[in-house]
Every structure is written in structure tokens, then in C-alpha cells.
Amino acid sequence: MRTSHVPHSYLGFLLSQHAGAVQRATAEALMPLGIQPRGLGVLEVLSAGGPLSQRAIGYICRVDRTTMVAIVDELELEGLAARDMDPDDRRAHLVRLTRRAAGVLRQARTLARRVEDRHCARLSAGERKALLAILQRMLPPVTDCGSPVSAMAHPARRD
Amino acid sequence: MRTSHVPHSYLGFLLSQHAGAVQRATAEALMPLGIQPRGLGVLEVLSAGGPLSQRAIGYICRVDRTTMVAIVDELELEGLAARDMDPDDRRAHLVRLTRRAAGVLRQARTLARRVEDRHCARLSAGERKALLAILQRMLPPVTDCGSPVSAMAHPARRD
DNA sequence: TATTGTTATACTCTATAACTATA
DNA sequence: TATAGTTATAGAGTATAACAATA
Numbered sequence: 001m002r003t004s005h006v007p008h009s010y011l012g013f014l015l016s017q018h019a020g021a022v023q024r025a026t027a028e029a030l031m032p033l034g035i036q037p038r039g040l041g042v043l044e045v046l047s048a049g050g051p052l053s054q055r056a057i058g059y060i061c062r063v064d065r066t067t068m069v070a071i072v073d074e075l076e077l078e079g080l081a082a083r084d085m086d087p088d089d090r091r092a093h094l095v096r097l098t099r100r101a102a103g104v105l106r107q108a109r110t111l112a113r114r115v116e117d118r119h120c121a122r123l124s125a126g127e128r129k130a131l132l133a134i135l136q137r138m139l140p141p142v143t144d145c146g147s148p149v150s151a152m153a154h155p156a157r158r159d
Numbered sequence: 160m161r162t163s164h165v166p167h168s169y170l171g172f173l174l175s176q177h178a179g180a181v182q183r184a185t186a187e188a189l190m191p192l193g194i195q196p197r198g199l200g201v202l203e204v205l206s207a208g209g210p211l212s213q214r215a216i217g218y219i220c221r222v223d224r225t226t227m228v229a230i231v232d233e234l235e236l237e238g239l240a241a242r243d244m245d246p247d248d249r250r251a252h253l254v255r256l257t258r259r260a261a262g263v264l265r266q267a268r269t270l271a272r273r274v275e276d277r278h279c280a281r282l283s284a285g286e287r288k289a290l291l292a293i294l295q296r297m298l299p300p301v302t303d304c305g306s307p308v309s310a311m312a313h314p315a316r317r318d
Numbered sequence: 319t320a321t322t323g324t325t326a327t328a329c330t331c332t333a334t335a336a337c338t339a340t341a
Numbered sequence: 342t343a344t345a346g347t348t349a350t351a352g353a354g355t356a357t358a359a360c361a362a363t364a
Binding site for chain 3: 342343344345346347348349350351352353354355356357358359360361362363364
């Protein structure tokens with residue numbers, strides 16, 4: 001192999017650089033809306049199939065439940081989400097979106113996509129689509145405390 | 160668009176997840192060698208064209224010069240790199256590899272590639288190659304203190 | 319005994335500010 | 342005046358440990 005053996009040939013290095021750049025730019029773009037990238041992810045999850053317990057959201061977003069506390073706190077502070085008692089399990093909170101959330105979510109999507117557009121400016125439409133598909137398919141199975149989680153934890157979608 | 164609107168459709172989310180997983184696994188794999196992923200990157204840079212000043216390495220690896228101090232400290236502590244005075248600029252250190260470094264670098268490459276193999280297990284050879292090419296081409300130009308850096312800062316290769 | 323949410327704490331990785339010695 | 346390296350410090354983001362309430 002003759003490819004230059006600099007860090008730029010390491011997958012971890014490349015992923016870290018891009019992840020940092022995109023997340024930093026997204027955080028800056030979303031700041032006027034009072035949310036962070038990770039908060040946007042939670043809004044998306046709840047919009048797709050809420051209300052959900054904090055733990056269930058954590059499974060999907062792949063963050064620890066202690067981190068979810070802070071994320072939901074932020075959303076609640078901004079009036080975008082609310083915690084209800086779960087009548088079926090009094091330990092759990094059901095997190096739901098407020099009426100304000102829909103508009104903010106729509107704006108946030110636009111801002112976030114704009115950041116992605118800029119970051120992918122050098123790619124063709126096909127390459128960009130391929131990148132997203134590959135990254136999605138490459139995602140390892142969700143784990144919790146080291147053991148693979150089979151069930152997505154009572155998705156609780158109201159269908 | 161009908162694609163599920165969960166965080167998994169956001170480029171920043173996907174990149175962060177993969178970056179975290181690969182870097183965590185790589186760090187664990189390299190631990191027996193006494194180096195970290197970022198240290199491996201520096202070894203590669205020096206191996207490809209050292210000795211270099213810490214600043215020059217930082218440009219290539221895209222880390223701040225204050226961070227480079229810690230990275231070179233680690234490598235020096237492990238006996239893999241050494242700081243020499245730069246005869247042409249007495250402010251600068253020329254960082255070079257020690258004799259031990261070559262063997263460690265070879266082992267580290269094997270371990271790192273093994274981690275990448277595992278992480279890319281679900282991809283075809285073509286997809287994996289495409290992923291790497293796309294990530295390399297998508298890398299934004301190096302910036303330092305907000306302004307784009309045109310020169311790679313006196314590479315100082317001894318040719 | 320195990321689990322949800324919570325808090326306090328610690329850890330990783332990184333960058334900013336201020337300093338020194340040079341240039 | 343600017344730059345290389347250094348130090349101390351702070352910030353973002355994450356996780357671990359321990360607790361109360363509940364299952």
C-alpha cells in the first residue's frame with residue numbers, strides 16, 4: 001500500500017475530525033433556538049414516537065440515563081418538552097413535546113441540514129447519499145452496560 | 160421524504176457515534192503498547208516525514224499546540240519520541256522518533272486496523288473503500304485560530 | 319433483586335490565557 | 342511585534358457510584 005501513512009488514513013481520526021466539525025457547527029447554528037444537537041435528537045425521537053420514558057429515549061439516542069436527565073432538563077427549561085408521571089410505572093417519567101416544540105423542531109431541522117450541506121459541499125449527491133447509508137448500516141447494535149440490548153425498550157408509540 | 164426522522168438520519172449524530180466507538184476501541188487496543196490513538200497519529204506523521212516541530216505536527220494532526228505538548232510528553236515518557244533543539248530556531252523543538260518507535264508503530268498499525276476491520280465488518284470492501292475516500296475528500300482545510308492555513312508550516316523534511 | 323430517575327463526582331479531550339525565551 | 346513551547350485553567354461531553362422510590 002502506497003497511500004500516505006499519515007493520520008488521515010485512519011478511520012477513527014477521520015470520523016473524529018468530521019464529528020467534531022459538524023457537531024460544533026450545528027451547536028452554533030442551533031444556539032438561537034436554545035437547543036443543542038443532542039436536544040434536537042431527543043425532539044426528533046419524541047416527534048416520531050412519543051411520549052417515551054427517559055430511559056427509552058436514551059436507548060435510541062445511545063446516551064446514558066444520567067446524561068438524559070440533563071438533556072430533558074434543558075428541553076424542559078426551554079419549554080419544548082414536559083415530564084408526565086407514567087400511570088403504568090410510577091418510577092418513570094413520560095417525556096412529551098409541548099406545542100412550542102413543533103415549530104422549533106422545524107426550524108432546527110432547517111438549520112441542521114444547512115450545516116450538513118456546507119460540510120458536504122465537496123461531495124456529489126450520490127456520494128453524500130452513500131455516506132449516510134453506509135454510516136447508518138455500520139451502526140453497531142445498541143448496548144447498555146456492556147450487554148447488547150435486543151428490545152428497543154417498550155417503544156410506547158401511540159398508534 | 161419518508162426516511163425515519165430519528166437522530167440516526169443526522170450526519171453529526173452518526174459521525175459522533177462512530178467516532179466515539181472507533182476511538183474508544185482503538186484506545187483500548189493500543190493500551191498494551193502504552194500509546195493512545197492521538198499518539199499513533201503523531202508517530203505516523205513523524206515516520207512519514209520527521210523530525211518536525213510540535214507546531215508543524217499540530218497543523219497536520221489538527222490539534223492545538225497546547226495539546227501537542229501533552230501528546231509528545233506521553234510519547235517521550237514511553238521512549239518513542241525525543242525532543243531535540245532546532246539549530247535554526249532556538250524556540251522550537253524538533254521531535255524525532257527513537258529506535259524503539261518503529262516496532263511499536265508496526266504493532267500499533269496492526270491493532271488499529273483490526274479495530275477498523277471489526278467496526279466495518281458489515282460493509283463490503285467497496286463500501287469501506289468509498290467511505291474512507293469520501294471522508295478524506297470531505298476534510299475541511301486546516302484552520303488555525305480561525306484563519307485558513309495555506310502553508311503546511313515549513314515541513315522541515317530532511318531529504 | 320432489579321429498574322427509573324436523580325445527584326454528585328470524575329474522567330477525557332480539547333481549547334483559552336498568560337508566561338518565557340526566542341525571532 | 343509575533344511565534345514555539347509551556348503551564349494552569351476551564352469548558353464540553355461523557356460516564357460511574359450511590360441514593361430514593363418503585364417494580
